[in-house]
Amino acid sequence: MRVALFVTCLADVLFPEVGRATVRLLERLGHEVVFPADQTCCGQMHVNTGYHRQAVPLVRRHVDVFSRYDAVVAPAGSCVGSVRHQHADVARAAGDRALASRADALAARTYELSEFLVDVLGVTDVGAHFPHRVTYHPTCHSLRLLGVGDRPLRLLRAVRGLDLVALPAAEQCCGFGGTFAVTNADTSAAMLADKLDAVRSTGADVLTAGDASCLMHLGGGLGRLRAGTRTLHLAQILAHTEHDPVPTGMAEHR
Structure with missing residues (x-):
């Protein structure tokens, strides 16, 4: 194809x-x-x-x-x-x-x-290896507009070595929403704070999602808190094998 x-x-x-x-x-x-x-x-x-x-x-x-x-x-x-x-x-x-x-x-x-x-493609096991504790945030558009459901979770569960932990109140928006974060900054910041509390409660090494925009928002908040949780796009985890170096977190990459 x-x-x-x-x-x-x-x-x-x-x-x-x-x-x-x-x-x-x-x-x-x-x-x-x-x-x-x-x-x-x-x-x-x-x-x-x-x-x-x-x-x-x-x-x-x-x-x-x-x-x-x-x-x-x-x-x-x-x-x-x-x-x-x-x-x-x-x-x-x-x-x-x-x-x-x-x-x-x-x-x-x-x-x-x-x-x-x-x-x-009909696959969930893509041959990935990622020995870290990971939590997943379902972004609003993927969850509500596209209805991707548990597809990302099925892919993550098949990654060798990965410890997947559930994110409390996962379906709540992170507060980014594109221009929403600019035009409604105070509300956005409050929503972000709730989401960051949920992420930190998991003890995850890595927060992942399917949208770089939401991870940028979340990564900025985690970085300011010095939470010790990196943000990585789902693609970066699924592309990783045991022979690859540890991928750089999105905040560090910038």
Whole structure:
């Protein structure tokens, strides 16, 4: 299967190891991974802040770039949610029915990483080795918009040496929410504090999730508290083998 990596803006600019880990993982599973160099922002931040007209060219570019591939995989539930639930609607609202139809077709073969591994490839044991105590935060878009359910947990449970501990009140939002953290800073900080208390109660060495954006928010809070818990994207854990060096935490990488 010819798979295209939709790396997303945040991973590309701030956390490139997330994209590299995704490629290593998929190639280890025997798939050709292509990185279309002309991909840009998918337009999610424009849509979420009300700039729908300005998002149309970004939707068109995204469709033009990725439509040629069998599958598109992104290590971000948030951006996959935008492709599935915003792109066609933005095109329809702009009166471009042809673009909306193409966006719908592309959305049907665009996957968040854990979805692709479990549902498309039919694997939960990806041959990973990670001997650390880990807790998992289900990000809002992956949980509520995409419905990834327990797929990430099934993948983590199959990782050799990994001690998976449940996160109390896991389904509560971390408070990031993209621009929400800026426009509602006090509320965001309060939500973050609750989530950090839950993370610290697990005694985990590593906090993982499927979205770099939420891990950036959480990692910043953990770092300020000097909690001793690193943040790693799910892809980084699943790509890790016993022969690899310990991956750098996302906060340290920055």
